[in-house]
Amino acid sequence: MKTNGKPASSWRADELAGPNEPDTDQLTRLIAAYAPHDGSFELRIPGLHANRFSRPNKECVHALRLPSLCIAAQGAKTVIVGDEVYEYDASRMIVFSVALPVAAQVTQASHSAPYLSLKLDLDPHKIAELVLKVYPHGLPPVQERSAVYVTPVDASVVNAATRLMECLAHPGDAELLAPLVIDEILIRLLRSPIGVRVAQMGFAESSVHRVAKAISWLRDNFSQPMKVEDLAGLVHMSVSSFHEHFKSVTSMSPLHYQKMLRLQEARRLMLSAIMDAGTASQRVGYLSASQFSREYSRFFGSAPTKDIARLRQEAGLWV
Numbered sequence: 238m239k240t241n242g243k244p245a246s247s248w249r250a251d252e253l254a255g256p257n258e259p260d261t262d263q264l265t266r267l268i269a270a271y272a273p274h275d276g277s278f279e280l281r282i283p284g285l286h287a288n289r290f291s292r293p294n295k296e297c298v299h300a301l302r303l304p305s306l307c308i309a310a311q312g313a314k315t316v317i318v319g320d321e322v323y324e325y326d327a328s329r330m331i332v333f334s335v336a337l338p339v340a341a342q343v344t345q346a347s348h349s350a351p352y353l354s355l356k357l358d359l360d361p362h363k364i365a366e367l368v369l370k371v372y373p374h375g376l377p378p379v380q381e382r383s384a385v386y387v388t389p390v391d392a393s394v395v396n397a398a399t400r401l402m403e404c405l406a407h408p409g410d411a412e413l414l415a416p417l418v419i420d421e422i423l424i425r426l427l428r429s430p431i432g433v434r435v436a437q438m439g440f441a442e443s444s445v446h447r448v449a450k451a452i453s454w455l456r457d458n459f460s461q462p463m464k465v466e467d468l469a470g471l472v473h474m475s476v477s478s479f480h481e482h483f484k485s486v487t488s489m490s491p492l493h494y495q496k497m498l499r500l501q502e503a504r505r506l507m508l509s510a511i512m513d514a515g516t517a518s519q520r521v522g523y524l525s526a527s528q529f530s531r532e533y534s535r536f537f538g539s540a541p542t543k544d545i546a547r548l549r550q551e552a553g554l555w556v
Contacts, residue, residue, distance in 0.1 A: 260392075264355065264395060265353055267399065267403065267405075268288075268353040271287045275351070276289065282405065282411050282419075283358075284358035285355070285357055285401065285402075286355070287354075288354045288356065289352065290343045291348045292348070293342070293343050294343045296342070297341060299340050299537070300341065301337070302316070302337050302341075303333070304359040304449075305359055306359060307330060307355070308354060308395065308398055309325055309326050309327055311350060311351065312345045312346045312352030313325070313326035314326070314343050314345075314352065314354070315344050316339050316340070317342075318384070319487060323385055329389060330390045332387075332426070334449075335452050336449075337487060357398070357401075359438065363419075364423060364435065364436065366439070367423050367439075368427065370424070371428060379433045379434055379437065382445060382485040383486060384445065386431045391429055397418055401419065447474060448472070451471060455468075455495055459502065459522065460502075460520065460522035461522065463495055465479065499522055499523065500521075500533055500537070504544070506520060507541060508545055514529070514533075514541040514545075529541075
């Protein structure tokens with residue numbers, strides 16, 4: 238495994254230096270106000286979410302993370318994508334450029350100092366629009382293909398995020414000014430050390446954009462049989478090139494990506510829809526109940542029935 242997606246020796250000086258450490262006190266207070274208890278809160282500004290957790294996770298939480306910018310104002314979190322491990326806290330922010338099945342774990346939190354973070358969904362179409370302004374002469378070449386980037390937190394981004402949260406107190410500001418502040422955040426992100434790589438989200442010919450198109454198909458059709466050849470054709474790439482780019486961006490193969498989507502959805506169906514394991518496995522596309530049970534146990538650490546019973550008990554759910 239590689240921490241933060243790359244070994245420490247491969248960090249460039251410009252990625253490590255960054256501006257002066259930003260003041261996150263006001264952002265911390267605002268997130269705490271709009272996330273009054275543990276959980277994730279969808280705020281009035283579209284695409285903006287506040288999160289609070291008062292204790293570290295004992296186990297990883299599995300979820301599908303959509304393209305987003307995450308700023309941890311307080312506490313720390315680890316995210317695992319395939320075989321890559323990323324860590325971020327108040328000194329580092331993280332960007333997800335495509336939808337990814339992840340395993341996440343809050344590693345630093347307490348009741349007196351809970352984990353507090355802000356998540357802003359990223360719109361590839363808006364990024365494509367702003368790329369033309371930030372890079373009017375075209376994008377510089379970039380060799381790295383990845384879906385996740387960790388970079389030192391930028392004071393200007395934190396300041397803009399604080400102003401975005403302040404818009405929530407005034408309905409007129411939330412409607413009229415918030416979109417402008419979001420554009421500012423995206424522009425500052427595009428001008429940051431990872432800006433060229435983030436810009437790949439909106440660049441139609443980039444490998445990240447093509448993989449995102451394939452991912453969109455997988456998310457809509459994960460219960461259906463999938464041929465890598467068909468996915469490669471969808472994004473106009475050879476099978477070998479597509480497989481290489483997909484794994485480079487997502488840290489997993491297309492088949493493994495589909496399997497993770499299926500298992501996460503089956504778990505959700507059993508937990509929230511009170512569906513039995515056999516029905517859930519069929520619903521997500523498994524033809525063999527025994528194969529589903531084996532892969533579920535390997536992925537989540539215990540058999541479906543046992544895992545769901547434990548989750549319900551922990552959540553205080555009774556059936």
